[in-house]
Amino acid sequence: MRPSDSLNVDAFATRVDDIRDVELERLHALSISVGWPHRAEDWRFVLELGKGIVALDEIGRVIGSAMWFTHGADFATIGMVITLPRLQTNGTAQWLMQHALTELAGRDLRLNATRAARRLYRSLNFQPEKTVFQCQGTVRLTGDGLDTAVNGQVVPLERKDLPAVIASDAAAFGVQRDILAERLFEQSTGYGLFRDGVLAAFALCRPFGRGHVIGPVVAANDDDAIAVVRPHIAAHDGMFLRLDTHFSTGDFATLLSQSGLPVYDTVLTMSLGKRLADFVPSGPAPLVTYGLVSQTLG
Incomplete structure (x- = not known):
């Protein structure tokens, strides 16, 4: 009704x-x-x-x-x-x-709930999935993790790379978001990790809030995610930067904390209908969303 x-x-x-x-x-x-x-x-x-x-x-x-x-x-x-x-x-x-x-x-639905709103969403039958760690702060370059070897070539993304970005984002997020990706491309700087001419990982960065936000970040593992996020961190030395991620441990999370982006707050990803696991593709080394577009957009 x-x-x-x-x-x-x-x-x-x-x-x-x-x-x-x-x-x-x-x-x-x-x-x-x-x-x-x-x-x-x-x-x-x-x-x-x-x-x-x-x-x-x-x-x-x-x-x-x-x-x-x-x-x-x-x-x-x-x-x-x-x-x-x-x-x-x-x-x-x-x-x-x-x-x-x-x-x-x-429709299947997904949202990111603040602590104050979780009771509301539970009452509407949304189910808890994963914690999102809001990492932010003024970037301080220490050199740690900024000069490690990369398996592939990291280069700025160009318009011709948009179809590969859309496909990679869809594989990680579980749903194709072509219109969102196109709009993000218009206002973002992007880096992609390529192996034999194929996009293996990417990260976009755009103005948001108090400074800039990195997201989405899509990769198959920590090393690849680090490779495409590092250039954005280096480009914002001394500036305010934010990245929302489901990862709180591992080399990727360590890079963020060592670069001046500690966990500032958390929200909870919740779903109604299909669960997050239902969107994960089968096969070896699936692509993963290391950085959200935003808490609003997922």
Whole structure:
């Protein structure tokens, strides 16, 4: 049953509206109110890629949001689920999520939940999968791990490499995200690891939040992931950098911590429908997502 388009919150009526009908500045103010680092430009990027809704009070103030990003006919990620701090326990977020789930009926879903939101998502039957480690900080080059040998050739990615990037991302993520990859390519610097002319790993880096974010990063092992992330770390010495990963141990995680990117926070990847394991391809040395595009986009 579709949820009501209005809700009484704190003795005042709240209504739902299309997120694209709200001025960018008001959405940006909402994310600032909960301490999220998104710039207006980051909001503009997700608005171009996805759909969503907002909760508005009686005088049109934005008090909550939820977005979703579809890939093909059967899959979507959910993100930008925000409510004003004073409203986080009164049902507004659940009301917004019920609207989103109605729009996404029949799809397999994935999201990354903050600690505060996990109870909500569990109540909606989302299942926990993996911890995401938000690694960030000001890059400091120590030399450790920056000059190790590479099995292959690491070179800047060019437009002609986009089809291989899309295919590699699909193999690691489990779903083809061609439109997202194309948009990321437009605003990112990328490095690819090639062996005999074949793309073995890649990493993109773009402006985001307080500085830049590396992601996605796709590779079959730590060594390959390190090979394509190192150039981005070297290019941002003394600058703020972020990378969201499911890896907290191993050589890849060590490179991040030694480069000034310790774990700042964690979120939990959760799914509704197919589980993460259902998306893993069979075969030796499968490609793995070492770095997320973002917590919103997966």
